[in-house]
Amino acid sequence: MSSLANDQTTQRTILIAGAALIAGYIAYSLWTSSQATAPRLTPDSSHTGAGHAAPSHKKSEQYSPKGDPQGWSEEDMKKFLSSRNMAVGHNPTRNELIAMVESKLHEPKV
Known part of the structure; x- marks a missing residue:
């Protein structure tokens, strides 16, 4: 070369x-x-949809009503979901709330 x-x-x-x-x-x-x-997203945060920010709560403040979720009031279901950083949106039906609660109850732990 x-x-x-x-x-x-x-x-x-x-x-x-x-x-x-x-x-x-x-x-x-x-x-x-x-x-x-x-x-910044925490490992346990979920998609809240529609650009709405989910309320931030510490794990020690998670709301957990007793009994079967089918028997919970709509207010109990909303408190349960919001304490786990999951927004419920505007006027969800009772069946939608139950489905969201069930998904949170049965979601795998990280």
Whole structure:
């Protein structure tokens, strides 16, 4: 390989490495700026839908009525779900509330 070809290869390598560094820096900057504005999710948080924020409660404050969920009042079901960071939306039916409670009761523990 001639000296001129070796110099061109070296220049090309330096140019590619510089472009990769710049692209990496831009990607890192974008990622960290989006992390600063994104909400922090806890491992037990769930999707609340419609952009509504679920109330945040500590695990020690979880509301747990006694007995079968089929016999719970709608207010008990709403308290149970909101204490577990699950929004119930606007005017859910009793069957929808029961389904949400059952899904929370039977969800796998992480």
